[in-house]
Amino acid sequence: MSVGRAGTVAAVDLGATSGRVIVGHVDGRTGTLALDQVARFPNGPVRLASGLHWDFTGLYRDVSRGLADVFRREPGVRSVGVDSWAVDYGLLRGDRLLGEPFHYRDERSAQAVAGVHESVPFEELYRRNGLQFLPFNTVYQFAAEREGGWLGLADTALLVPDLVGFLLTGSRVAERTNASTTGLLGVTTGEWDLELCERLGFEASVLPRLVSPGESLGGLRPDVATELGAPDGLEVVAVGSHDTASAVVAVPMRPESSAYISCGTWGLVGVELGAPVTTDAAREANFTNEGGVDGRIRFLHNVMGLWLLSESVRWWERDGDTIDLPTLLAQAGAVTGDVPVFDANDPRFSPPGDLPGRIAEWCAERGIRAPQTRAEFARSIMESLAEAFADAVRQASILSGVDVEVIHVVGGGSLNELLCQRTADRSGLPVLAGPVEATAIGNVLVQARAQGFLGEGADLETMRALVASAFVPRRFEPRPLVE
Template sequence: MTEAVAAVDLGATSGRVMLGFVGHNELSVRPVARFPNLPVRTPDGLHWNILELFRNVTAGLAAAAREEPGLASAGVDSWAVDYGLLRGGRMLGAPFHYRDDRTVAAVETTHSAVSAEQLYAANGLQYLPFNTLYQLEAERDSGMLGFADSLLLIPDLINFWLTGEHFAERTNASTTGLLDITTGEWNETLISRLGLPAGLLAPLVSPGSSIGTLLPSMATEFGIPGSLNIVAVGSHDTASAVVAIPAATPNFAYISCGTWGLVGVELEHPVLSESSRLANFTNEGGVDGRVRYLHNVMGLWLLSESVRSWERGGDTIDLPALLAQASAVTSTVPLFDANDPRFLPPGDMPTRIAEWLSEHGRAAPQSRPEFVRSIVQSLAAAFSDAVRTASELSGIRVDVIHIVGGGSQNELLCQLTATLSGIPVLAGPVEATAIGNVLIQARAQGFVTGSLEALRSLVASAFSPQRFTPAR
């Protein structure tokens, strides 16, 4: 018997609601709703349009319930670190976007209270200027933190609006910098040292836990069955994506590639060495207590923001055609550091890349196909370096790289990653995050059983990855 669940997968540029079908040796997904996730700039900064996002989520769930009246459950995943502040259950303003620059001063203030070395020992996270703990320092500087009595990360906020239940799911909580790397619980000592209000953070739950059923008002308003169970999944989208790696060996590296490229290996225990901190590798929570030991690389944001810049100039860009032209480039293109922080904010990406190249004595590409080739090859180089470093720091000898997510469709990126790393690449599935979301729900409902390895075997049977061999 095949059972149906709904995966709400919210990415940093778009969202989707997917129906997942799971049965004995059966696994498939199909979209029922796709929608953009566009930030809004106001005089005080860059924000997420969370109300529009919630409207699209509920419309998508209603569509899923119409298609599958026996829908068993739904689960929500999203990008990390961002949150809504609440008081008495009401949101205090639109959540800030992590690409907003308000945390610049907050980083220094935070490190004056707790050094970077002490933070890494406490939370195991790589330094990123938009980590939640830096954002909260910025909230305090603005005076807003004093009004709040609770904080919910984006998936937890969506779940709260759906069910009225106030929880924090562990995989996403691990990205805040406030979770104890050794216990997996909120680090009350660190929270106190940072001067954050007591009781701000919600009780923790693990992937597979039931959050609750829909509020009657939500069920009536949106035409969704009130009996629909909302299940905590790996609510950090990368945690769900890693569940769906079709790995046949434990010695794999993964690249969950979309707006960001999350490059790493899966471990049983964190790596907290000084070498790991200096390499800026992070130890984030995975499903079933695994550790996602990884490094954030800028990802396809570099390409998509370049396309937006060219289109703002009045041109129409056919990206598949442009990628095909880039694949045909035979001349040497200049490479740049894809991790340079100047590439983080929205804006004129081609000009920034050209400026980086000029500063380093390299001529910028002259044509758009060469520019795209430069971007993709620079990303592949960054991915390869991150895999190599993850292997060295963790002690895992990587024998295959799995690329999942939207980047798995970029054949040039996959081939260059294989060639530059010298390691075979298996690309796909594209919808790994939604698939992992579905599988955790299905296991929670008893539709499938077993370890992560058993779930991954099901993925491997249902989705055949494309193989890329290192070119000589």
């Protein structure tokens, strides 16, 4: 393998609560990697008459401003890559967006589940797409759009990162890692399941051409390049556009003996495989097979994640209180009495609103003493997440045959010492925490490889070795579990 060279790329990383534009400096000769956050902006749902949506117009405005700042600071940047959360999309007719994209927490998709399963029973659906049941998967959203008449008006449906890419370049594509979350991609073929679309009454023509991480979407539209002050020769490159796919690229793990938890709003808990697992046991355990970079399979389970804490804090702050999260977590860590361990995957905790009240309701239904203080609620959330994470790791190991010896936690949750320690305690396995910026790192590295910065023949192991040398994880050893 050649030694590569130095270069700079820009990563647009869009999460469910915030977005960022980050510059990545990579030197394949020295094996160094550095990130510089240029812009950060809030993101979240807006309630319109038609339901819960994303403010995509505002989001794209913030992305554009961030990229313009990048180009002013780093005129030598060679490419841009975009990643985001999964399943949500915008509908286009010609070049026009038919309204703001729906938010995956909108209630409409849950009402479409029964109709989808009546046409294609879930057991068959799982064999075809390998996805765990989540009522907001794109296949159910499409069914709701069809019933509402909107799907028939569109000529193209683009997932959120692909929609950003379209506005930047004019290219209509679907990157495979995110496409694998729609429920419309064959789990074994990696191609659109046209027969499934026909049975569900979807016009397959709305599904764009598939591309893989590392493929170029082309240069910026001339008007966009001028507006943003982009350097000549800049291109937009497809990355692992599902943020978890990018994050897993940056997990410095040995897949044959490791599990990972990409922890943010959601906790994605699983292992990396070379082939999908679509057994009845995997379906009953609600494990999903999603596409990874270089054709790997992310065999994982969705856990509610730090949404439970962030939405609780938002609820407590609705009357004007300001809660310092580090202080709250320190208080939670100091709680000595018993706190309830609730089912973090209970669907009642998914919608926005009074999560502390729902936790108390869950406890009351079982005759369990509910948390009484905010610190106790926070500790209960940490314990419940840790137990859900540990259980998902155990199931992933059994279902996949991977003998898990260590758990890697990446993303924002890797900074949560209480959560990492209790995950180690409840799993009985060491936890290696970091890097926190795994998604942006994976985005940067896939671009860097496409630009030749990593040299010829660079693979996932090459990229992970670079991550391991650039970021030292914090290790949490399991302690005796005391309830």
